[in-house]
Amino acid sequence: MNTIPRPSATQPNAALYRRLESRVRSYSRAMPREFASASGPWMMDSQGGRYLDFLSGCSTLNYGHNHPVLKKALLDYIERDGIAHSLDLHTEAKTTFLEEFDATILKPRGLSYKAMFTGPTGTNAVEAALKLARKVTGRHHVIAFTNGFHGMTLGALACTGNAGKRGGAGIPLSHVSHEPFDGYYGPKVDTADLLRQRLEDPSSGLDAPAAILLETVQGEGGLNVASPRWLRKIAAIAKDHGALLIVDDIQAGCGRTGSFFSFEEAAIVPDIVTMAKSLSGMGLPFALTLIQPNLDVWDPGEHNGTFRGNCHAFVTATASLRNFWGDPAFSQDLQRRSQFLAERLEAIAAACDVPAQVKGRGMIRGIDVGSGARASAITAAAFELGIVIETSGPHDEVVKVLAPLTIDDDVFANGLDLLAHAFRSTGTQPLDAAA
Structure with a gap:
């Protein structure tokens, strides 16, 4: 399993955000870093850490960050x-x-x-x-x-x-x-x-x-x-x-x-x-x-x-x-990449210690692990490995992958390897584990 270089877990200006930003903030609570730049599928924080973006601005960055x-x-x-x-x-x-x-x-x-x-x-x-x-x-x-x-x-x-x-x-x-x-x-x-x-x-x-x-x-x-x-x-x-x-x-x-x-x-x-x-x-x-x-x-x-x-x-x-x-090759490659994602998620779900189901279509897919606590534990573990990712569903029970549509195959495969590791590392945690 490859790893993505990351900094320490400290958050610069955390006190500033608590003092001046509304409590309504949400994503930053699960991913407490101060991001400074981004390119393609990567986000970099102010301490030099690099993260693979499987959130894509909640499908706002289908072509990645700052496409040239x-x-x-x-x-x-x-x-x-x-x-x-x-x-x-x-x-x-x-x-x-x-x-x-x-x-x-x-x-x-x-x-x-x-x-x-x-x-x-x-x-x-x-x-x-x-x-x-x-x-x-x-x-x-x-x-x-x-x-x-x-x-x-x-x-x-x-x-x-x-x-x-x-x-x-x-x-x-x-x-x-x-x-x-x-x-x-x-x-x-x-x-x-x-x-x-x-x-x-x-x-x-x-x-x-x-x-x-x-x-x-x-x-x-x-x-x-x-x-x-x-x-x-x-x-x-x-x-x-x-x-x-x-x-x-x-x-x-x-x-x-x-x-x-x-x-x-x-x-x-x-x-x-x-x-x-x-x-x-x-x-x-x-x-x-x-x-x-x-x-x-x-x-x-x-x-x-x-x-x-x-x-x-x-x-x-x-x-x-x-x-x-304007290029038919893009749509064709998108179909191939979607199939790759489906196959990899099916393999991850099959290896889970608890019942898990792959859901979604195309490049909007994820794995339902039946518990919001478990899904949150998985996404937290993934973040510690350098993956920015979120959950969805009525109980936040689905680990949701929204990688850029343009992501390179090797980068995509590496990211899914890390996600699989996050699933394995949390598989024995009880359902009531803290999110």
Whole structure:
């Protein structure tokens, strides 16, 4: 097993962060280092330690840190005094992005969405989608799903299932029901059929929905994967009942599941798609709500946001589309790398001392070890070996791997070797071990 050079476990400025930063911070609690620089799959801390990033900004850095092609595009743009902020004024950067997105992503897939630039985060994109669905249909109710995660602002939070997140709202979260996701009751129960039955029963108490909102792979909810058949059924239910189908592709999109959009495998065409995270290519804030042209019923300025014109993000997003998605070899290599990850995780799960199950699809996969305490112990052990990694699921019971899509094979293999060691080193710990 190779090792990654790391420094001592001390955290510079720990007292400063405790004194001046809100208690709401989370990732830094499990990974108490002060990071100073990053390149490709690597992060370096202020004491000279190097860490392999299997978190990737929670799927915000699909192409790794500071990819040289994207970095050069941004530096060149800044050097020539390119416009940084423009509200929604037309700029060369926006024009170039729209042209590239249409030519490289939409047209080859037979899609004709209109682009709505929202505020810079995924929850902004979801809020816009919900507002538009209610405006178009005249209905209030939205159907979301168990274990779904859609953001932290009130509308998106109402659609989120996690009780801990919902509890921070301080007010009732209304006009949303959470129906069972695919597989929620096990493989023998088709929850799409249950939803159709509920909607067709006038005494079920389920109001006619404005929208059905879902993730094809539930990134925060435990890497639960919706089957193509289930997704097609849900799409048909939405159409039959006058609801808009919204696919939240914020974490699972931009190649994370193996194709640019996570819903391509199911051969469905959502009415609305929300995107963010890796859309900019290198971690710059950028969110997008894609809407079918006939749904574009907004009045000018009816929904807006100060930072909806992030030209720096347009530049790096355009460069990522050209450099990666304009080349079929990238998609082919992504399929190979996804298969490699699946095989390695299956081997790790098979060697576990407790029941373990591989979950996810493409390059968004992990291992369910049945206990949040055990998963936290594994990720803590992995961090001590130099791996930045997180958990997911309703009890944080899934060790979740979000390596860059561009990671070199030998680096990837080394990182998975270290992760396997972390699993082995914690395998005999009791389930109630401290996280």
